[in-house]
Amino acid sequence: MRFDKLRKFQDELTSGTIPGNDCIIKENNKTIYRYISGYADVEDKRPVKGNELYFLWSATKTVTTALGLKLYEDGKLSMDTPLAYYLPEYEKMTKKIQVSGKEEIVPVKNEILVKHLFTMTSGMCYDFKTDSILRVGRETHGDYDTVKVARAVADTPLLSEPGECWCYGMSHDVLAAVIELVTGKRLRDHAQEVLFEPLGMEDTSYNLPESGKMGRMATQYSYMPDRKTYVRAHSCNHILGPKYDSGGAGIISTCEDFSKFADMIATGRSENGFSFLKPETIDLWRTNVLSRDQIEKSYVWESTKGYGYGYGVRTLMDPEKAGTPLSPPGEFGWGGAAGTWIVMEPIKKLSLVYFQHMLNSDDAYIVRQLTKLMYEEL
Numbered sequence: 001m002r003f004d005k006l007r008k009f010q011d012e013l014t015s016g017t018i019p020g021n022d023c024i025i026k027e028n029n030k031t032i033y034r035y036i037s038g039y040a041d042v043e044d045k046r047p048v049k050g051n052e053l054y055f056l057w058s059a060t061k062t063v064t065t066a067l068g069l070k071l072y073e074d075g076k077l078s079m080d081t082p083l084a085y086y087l088p089e090y091e092k093m094t095k096k097i098q099v100s101g102k103e104e105i106v107p108v109k110n111e112i113l114v115k116h117l118f119t120m121t122s123g124m125c126y127d128f129k130t131d132s133i134l135r136v137g138r139e140t141h142g143d144y145d146t147v148k149v150a151r152a153v154a155d156t157p158l159l160s161e162p163g164e165c166w167c168y169g170m171s172h173d174v175l176a177a178v179i180e181l182v183t184g185k186r187l188r189d190h191a192q193e194v195l196f197e198p199l200g201m202e203d204t205s206y207n208l209p210e211s212g213k214m215g216r217m218a219t220q221y222s223y224m225p226d227r228k229t230y231v232r233a234h235s236c237n238h239i240l241g242p243k244y245d246s247g248g249a250g251i252i253s254t255c256e257d258f259s260k261f262a263d264m265i266a267t268g269r270s271e272n273g274f275s276f277l278k279p280e281t282i283d284l285w286r287t288n289v290l291s292r293d294q295i296e297k298s299y300v301w302e303s304t305k306g307y308g309y310g311y312g313v314r315t316l317m318d319p320e321k322a323g324t325p326l327s328p329p330g331e332f333g334w335g336g337a338a339g340t341w342i343v344m345e346p347i348k349k350l351s352l353v354y355f356q357h358m359l360n361s362d363d364a365y366i367v368r369q370l371t372k373l374m375y376e377e378l
Helices: 004-014 057-073 114-118 131-139 146-153 171-183 187-199 211-216 255-267 279-285 292-298 363-377
Strands: 020-027 030-041 094-099 102-107 221-224 229-232 251-253 307-309 314-316 332-335 341-345 350-356
Touching (some): 004 020, 004 030, 004 363, 057 187, 057 251, 057 255, 057 279, 057 332, 114 171, 131 146, 146 171, 255 341, 255 350, 341 363, 350 363
Antiparallel strands (some): 020 030, 307 314, 332 341
């Protein structure tokens, strides 16, 4: 298995609009493909070496939901518990509706349940610039923390009734606060103790890594389609400060580290024998929870064509639409705004992790092609 098509595809990307990339495929705890291409920093002509750190953005959600599912598996968290049990601010929520063309704020009929956080059906919007969150920043002089922000999110009216539709928003950031309240530990510390350290993920952290590692950050760029070029875009605006661990977009990692997580989930245990979730919990994770109506009305991204949505991940439903030869249930995973992607396939015990650092890229097309080529060459 030479994977020539995959290498060619990665090189085509880095000769065009993607400065650099890194991709690892593992099968049954063994690396069967690793290829790096292009530059970690274009201006400095610094090539990708394979130990670069990247903002994961929303690929973080796969780890946060895995941590939450572990608490569920251990009987420490119930999916049907009202969110208000942990955060009383959510007891009397409101939502936005349109009445005769005008927006009105009315009480919701249903409670937000813990499962609505996992499945992105809480109705929460995705806005870190709401008045209530900005107020937290002013009152703490920028010293945000995970629970304070989650409490502030409750002040913003929901976009829909809880459980009514898929709405990509702050659900996993609020889930991070629930995890902190259940464990009594900061999210980063809990993740380090139960997941990162046992897996040997030495370069993975919620929030910024220690200062000595910052020099290994791959430069993040943002594509400017009107100018057909890209510019430097250094930060992740979901990392609000040193005390805020964003459950939705806060992890920084390397391709090598993240492949350890993906391989462990796909195979059931890591190369060093560590397992995190039971097979039945992983099956729950990747079980579609959306109705056909919900998919057609709200789950309509290019990267979700042919997929449903489970407890924090897209999950294969229609192979033809998804462009994959697999039969459902098959691969599942999620990606991030700068183009990081994690694909896990427990039946074949396969995982693919792809890293790049380019905002506004056509990542839906990229991961579709990577996955397609992987199965073709296998």
